[in-house]
Amino acid sequence: MQVPLVSRIHAGGGRIAVSLHADKSVLSELSSAYPLKLLSPSNQDATAIVYLLTYGGGLVGGDEVNLRVDVGSGARLILLSQGTTKVFKTRPGRRLASIRVEHSAVASRDDNAPFTTKQSFDFHLADNGLLLLLPEPLTCFRDAFYNQYQRFHIQDNASAVILDWITSGRLALGEDWAFSHHHSVNEIFHNGRRIAKDVILLENTTELNLKIPSRSLQERLRPYSCYAMLILVGPQVQSIITAITHKYDQLSVFKTRSPAPLIWSVSPIDAGKAGVIIRVAGMESEAVKEWLKDALRGLERIIGVDVYRRAFP
Amino acid sequence: MYDDSEAEAYIMLLLSDSNLPTGSFVASSGLESYVKHGFASSSPGADVSTVNFVRDSLESYSRSAIPFVSDAHRAVAQFATNLGESTIMGKDGDEGYNDILKILTEIDELYQVMTLNHVARRASMSQGVALLTLYSKGFSQPPSLSAFSGEEPQEQETRIRKLVDLFKLKVRKEEVSGHLPICWGVLTAALGLSLERSQYLHLFLHARSLLSASVRLNDLGPYGAQQILLHAVRPLVAAEAARCRDLQTGLYVNPSEDFDETTLGPANTWPLGEILAGRHDLQHSRIFNS
Known part of the structure; x- marks a missing residue:
């Protein structure tokens, strides 16, 4: 069965372009296709705001999201989400969507593909641009299989705050690092040169052999149920970097x-x-969020208190 | 003349000497910080907590470092093979040096940007350059000893030695970081150790250095550490070596191969260990460098 070319290109695709016009960051492009949804509140200001959402409140095996973001020279963009990004092994309840049906028919040819959820984001920041990627944490549910790739191409004096975080699952259902696979790459290029590549692989591996049972993710990551990775780069966030580094250097461990x-x-x-x-x-994701809110408070001076509150109420 | 497997076994014995910079008198790879932060206290005993640390650390280290050991080893082994051919063809080898040095530099630069923990970077660089020094000072053959080996150094050996010296010079000039996995791959390929043995020994030495650190921290006794090394670590090293055998950095993928970074590329599998290793320098008192 052949997937129609149009749906194959557009499913999960998205595009955001922000450019600076008279002190205002204007969204010159904002488009997305199922299951990705991009929303922007109408008010235009020095910082453009876009919410990354997914239909049905989550992604399932077989979903593939490809987003390209361009932040023009001097423009500012804050990317947020509403609630955690949930990754299910399968979509709860059957949904009627023609694209999905076509997708799963193709995916079923491959043993792994129907269960893999992929998100790929490419960010291009022109000189003096600012990107704040501050989504809610990702939550992979039981048996979820998730791959994420984020590339950041930073020009000259552009700056970025990149937050990538994950919680251990639905604690109410007793899930604690019960997903199957989570692979997350954050790769940063400055003027074409790779300056950082963070690759985290969290996997409940199958047994090495009969004699030694594998260490489960829960055993390796406890007692914490939330892990966050935050990258700060560029001249616009130097004062925040200085403050955090200073606070860190004051710590003394006994x-x-x-x-x-x-x-x-x-x-x-x-x-x-x-x-x-x-x-x-952190043992509690709320505590991690509070920590982040406090550490990044210097952003209020750049984007304003109201915009900052959208990320950290 | 002795056969290859005997030569390899002898090299492995030499490289396992705990007095070499491969041993652990300065590095605990995060173990000291792990204990200090109270993560060992939840286990029923020091032996269990140490084995747990060894397992989690070894798994993450093998997944993140073995791809670099392997690519550096393959590159130098390939260089050695090509040397043999180019001398037959009578070609000048200088071009070859530049190419191989460029490859090793690229591999090392990728390791540098992927090791996002300054404590681990520092330890890896100091152990890496120590290995290169070990090769040029500890494994070279002075004229006074040529009578014992009964052989003159062959041309191939001389040129590999020159390659290691050139790479070391680049490290000294800070043109390249010279990280441990890359230097290990270079050293073992230069000594003629097979890739499989090089990977295995590297993982064994990582595990053993953690146990030595545990003894030095007074968490384990020397006999207890030996028991763990014999009974617990052996299957772990074998399993990790098997699992990571085919990993690659992804820099030199044969276009005909289907390289999937998520299954074959380097990755950190233990973010908790990364945080604790990074916090090493915050300890009020400490005896290790990492």
């Missing part, structure tokens, strides 16, 4: 009997010239 409810680390990328990578782990 021997403790049990793990702290939240821990974080900071490392410079590209020998400290370009930016930092921060990792946070």
Whole structure:
């Protein structure tokens, strides 16, 4: 069965372009196709706001999202989501959507494909542009199989704040790192040169052999149920980098009997010239969110209190 | 003349010496920080918590470092093979040096940008350059010893030695970082160790250095560490070596191969270990460098 070319190109595709017009960041392009949905509140200001959503509140095996984002010279864009991005192994309840039916018919030829969910994002930031990628955390449900690839092409004095975080599942249902596979790549290029590539693979692996049972994800990641990766890069966020680094350098660790409810680390990328990578782990995702809200508060001065509140109410 | 497998076994014995920079007198790869932060306390005993750390650390290290060991090893082994051919053809080898140095630099640069933890980067660079020094100082044959080996160094050996010296010079000039997995791949290929043995030994040494660190931290006794090494670590190293055998950096993928980065590329599998390793320098008192 052949998938019609049109639906194959457009399913899950999206495009955002922001350019600067007289101090306002204007969305010159905003388009998306099922299951991806892009929404922008009508008010135009110095910072353009776009919400990344998915139909039915989540992604399922076989879904593929491809988004390209262009932030023009001097423009600012904040990308948010509403609620966690949920990844299901299969869509709960059957939905009537012709594209889906065509997709699964093709995918079923491959053993793994029907269960793999893929998101691929390409960001292009022109000189002095600013991208704030501050979505809610990703939640992979039981047996979900998820691959994410994010590439950031940064020109000259463009800046970016990149947040990529994940929770351990639906705690109410007893899920604690019960998904099957999560592979996330964040790759950053500055003027074409790769300056950082973070690849995290979380997998409940099959047994190595009969003698040794594998360490489950839950065993490896406990006692934490939320892990965040935050990258700050570029001149517009230098004061935030300085503040966070200063706070980190003041920490002093003495021997403790049990793990702290939240821990974080900071490392410079590209020998400290370009930016930092921060990792946070917390027993509660709300605590991680509070930590992020506090650490990034300096953004209020750049984008304003109202826009900042959209990311961190 | 001795046969290849005997030569390989002998090289493996030499490289397993815990006095070499491959051993762990300075690096704990995050174990000291893990214990300090209270992560060992939840286990019933120090042996269980140490084995758990070894397992999680080894799995993440093999998935992130073995692709680089393998690509560097393959590149140098390929260079050695081509050398043999080019000398037959009477070609000058200088062009070959530039090409192989460019490849090793690219592999090393990718490791540098993928190792997003300054403590691990620092430890990896100091162990890497120590290995290159070990090769040029500890494995070269002075004229006074030529009577024992009964052989003159062959042309191929001389040229591989020159390659390692050129690479080391680039590290000294800070043109390249010289990370441990890349230097290990270069060293073992230069010594004629097969890729499979090189991967296996690298993982074994990582696990053993964690156990030595545990002894030095007074969490395990030396006999207890030896028991773990013999009974627990052996199947773990074998399993990881088997699992990571075909991993690649992705830089030199044969176009005919179907390279899937999510299954065959380098990745960090233990973000908790990454945070704890990064926090090493925050410890109020510490005995290791990493």
